[in-house]
Amino acid sequence: MNSFMAVFKRELKSYFTTPLAYVFLVIFLFFSGYLTFKQGFYEMRQADMSAFFMNLPLLFVFMVPSTAMRLWAEERKVGSIELLFTLPITITQAVLGKFFAAWLFLTIALGLTFPMVITVCYLGEPDVGLIITGYVGSILMAGGFLAIGCFFSALSKNQVISFVLSVVACAVLVFAGMPTTLNYASTFLPIGMVSAIESMSFQTHFESIQRGVLKFGDLSYFVLLIVGWIAACSIILDERKAR
């Protein structure tokens, strides 16, 4: 537990001692705001945040892998992994410590979009429950993307490679649930297969949470996704840490 906290603390601090955190936050906040208003936030004439949440998956496809790519790739490249794993730390503790630090960082980034909430509250009377579930869904989705990014970061020493691979993996999982993909798939696949593809996608579960209902199915989707990719990350690291 203590080793976990030590890794967690160090990792979180390292975001803010390098320019990484600030560059990330500025770009993330700019685009999350820009896309919301470009999507027609005012034209919708609705005091809700659907225009904001709608764009998050697309934004996350690029932004989350960019935070995740350095987690292990950098550690392996610099060689500090040799220091880390000759300290009394288990691989699981180290992986979880880094994962939760990055997740908290992304949660902070999401938290800093609070001016959107204030804007909506100022303009009308939004459904607060809907905003809260929207954020819960976003945080869970960030965690899912991050777990995937973590895995690919452990896979390669090269940060660019791990970035590209995790962007592709995340994009596949997002676009699998888009109506266009599903319509196309339904022209030649049986209906069961199409719904299987649909239920594997981030998009489907994220939208379902956004509607304001926290269903067990959606929650377990994200939890399983995170646990699965994190476990895969630990196994890969154990195999490859010294290479």
Add this chain to the structure above:
Amino acid sequence: MIEVKELRRNFGPVVAVDGISFSVERGEVLGLLGPNGAGKTTAMRILACFLKPDGGTATVCGYDILKDPINVCRSLGYLAENVPAYNEMTVGGFLNFICDVREIRGKDRKQALDRIVPMCSIDSVYHQTIETLSKGYKRRVGLAQALIHDPDVLILDEPTDGLDPNQKHEVRKLIGKMAKDKCIVISTHILEEVEAVCSRTIIIARGRILVDSTPKKLKEEHQCSLDAVFRRITRTKSA
């Protein structure tokens, strides 16, 4: 305190460590000698639980490196060859992180830092980030990291590489001072270092132990300098 049994490790077709066995007791300073690629670093990495052996095992302070790696890591201090550290951290922040992981808290932490910082003479760079340090200072920070929990067993991979002559002398003095109540394994290319600090020396080449003796005995047996002994042994036996 260190017991190595038939340790073996391959990297693909390359045999890095080919069944070595030895043991080191408290009060001994063992110098691992050998040409480049002899398997010194691999053997040390296995002992520090960073690499898993393909065959054989070892115990450190009674803990098995395969069954109980966490306790092995707790009881040993390890300085790796390229002195890995987190470059964006300050020296102080880095040492505090090591204390966090090693569960040195409160008064103990203050004592440990007060002891280790002057001992490795890193007072002057305590608030500097590690990436701005010279090679010698980096190595001293690495040494401080390995010594901070006052371990019984020390494994140092080329501890004086990149240090200036004064610093080399300091580190050797430090090792000499700790030698009597610890068990120390160092690897080196520098033969005068072996004569200066090691009470025992093992020469390995191609992953096998060629000689297990003391520097003094080696010189007496071969009637020449350690340099010549080293050349004679590693050339004839590995050729």
